Amino acid sequence: MFRLFIFLVSYGLMILSLGNLILYLNYRTLGYSWKVVFKFIFQTTEFYMAIGACIILCAVVLDIGFDRSADKL
Numbered sequence: 061m062f063r064l065f066i067f068l069v070s071y072g073l074m075i076l077s078l079g080n081l082i083l084y085l086n087y088r089t090l091g092y093s094w095k096v097v098f099k100f101i102f103q104t105t106e107f108y109m110a111i112g113a114c115i116i117l118c119a120v121v122l123d124i125g126f127d128r129s130a131d132k133l
Contacts, residue, residue: 067120074113077106 084104087097101107118124 063120066116070113070116070120073109074117077110077113080104080106081110 081101081104084101085097087100088094
């Protein structure tokens with residue numbers, strides 16, 4: 061049950077943060093260069109939240125870091 065909760069939270073954070081990162085690409089239509097837009101994206105909190113959520117999501121789905129002996133109790 062705990063793994064399902066972690067999965068849902070990390071999936072939600074990843075969707076929200078990637079959605080915001082895609083919206084930041086609209087700065088390109090305002091005349092900013094790709095270099096400036098990507099520099100801004102890499103400095104935002106959403107970028108780091110997306111990376112962290114992706115790592116947690118992969119750990120939950122691929123069963124990395126979970127002790128299997130605790131499931132047998």
